[in-house]
Each structure stands twice: as C-alpha cells, then as structure tokens.
Amino acid sequence: MDYGFAHEGKVYTPNATPDIQPAENQDRNRAIEQAELAHWATSPDVLLAYYHFPQHEAPGPKYHAYREDFYPIRQRAYVSTWLGTRLGTIISAHVYRHNFGGRFISLEVLGTNGAIYHGRASYDWGQCVTLRKAKQQR
Numbered sequence: 001m002d003y004g005f006a007h008e009g010k011v012y013t014p015n016a017t018p019d020i021q022p023a024e025n026q027d028r029n030r031a032i033e034q035a036e037l038a039h040w041a042t043s044p045d046v047l048l049a050y051y052h053f054p055q056h057e058a059p060g061p062k063y064h065a066y067r068e069d070f071y072p073i074r075q076r077a078y079v080s081t082w083l084g085t086r087l088g089t090i091i092s093a094h095v096y097r098h099n100f101g102g103r104f105i106s107l108e109v110l111g112t113n114g115a116i117y118h119g120r121a122s123y124d125w126g127q128c129v130t131l132r133k134a135k136q137q138r
Contacts, residue, residue: 001036001048003029003082033083040087043115043133049079049087050127051107051119079109079119079129087131088112095123107131 004013004025011020020028040047054076077090092108103123109131111117116137121129 001032001082003032029083033081033085036081037085040111041113043111043113045133047087047117047131049109049119049129049131050082051077051079051090051105051121051129052127053077053090053093079107079131086112088117105129108134 002013002015002017004011004017004020006012006022006025009022011017011022011025013020036047077093079087079090081087088109088111090107091110092106094106095103096106098104102125104120105123107117107119107121107129109117109119111131116134117131118134119129119131121127
C-alpha cells in the first residue's frame, strides 16, 4: 500500500515514491485499491484497514465509543480501504485504557469476503487497524 496524497502541487507517499504527478495520483490510488480489493477477496490472514464510527465522529465526550450505549452494528460502524471502500462491518468493539494513559480499541469485523477478523489499534491517534483473520470462523 503506497497510496499518495497531493499537497501544494506535490504528491507524498509512505514509501517516498519519487516523481508522481498530482494529475496521475488519483488513477494510481485507484489501481492500488483494486489490487488491495483483489487480495481481500482471497481472505488474507492480515490486512491493513481503517475503522469508522459514523455516529461518533462529532467532537465531544458524548460521542466516544466507550459509552454504555455504543453498539457498533447499530451505529453502522465499518472498516474500509484508504479510499473508503467498505471491507466489512464492525460487529464488536471495546475501548480500554493502556498503561501509558492512552486508549486502545479492539475490534471484531465480519468481512465482505465472509471471514471474521480481529484487530487492535489506537483509539486516540488515527483510524488505522491491522486486521488478522480469526483462527476459528463462525
């Protein structure tokens, strides 16, 4: 995954890929996503995704996922590719504090490929989660 984003006429990627023109960046990103979706269809053991809680994206404490009334399925929570294509539905989420004062989130995901995945990520810094295929499928 070497998606690029354009800023002030220059394209930046995680791997510092040189010589990408802003005009070709969108097509390049779509090609990367298509390869990622083809890989996802094979039910891979590991994949990087991005989690979303649509009902909880407004600022303020009442929108955090650790509240008692947080139910990912009812809130239409999902994981996606970097460009936003849905990869699955979050069926379980738990937010907890770690020893350094920040928060982690544990997710269980039903993938669009039919497999169950688990992942753990920072809840305070970003939306990126590494999903691992569950050893026991339902």
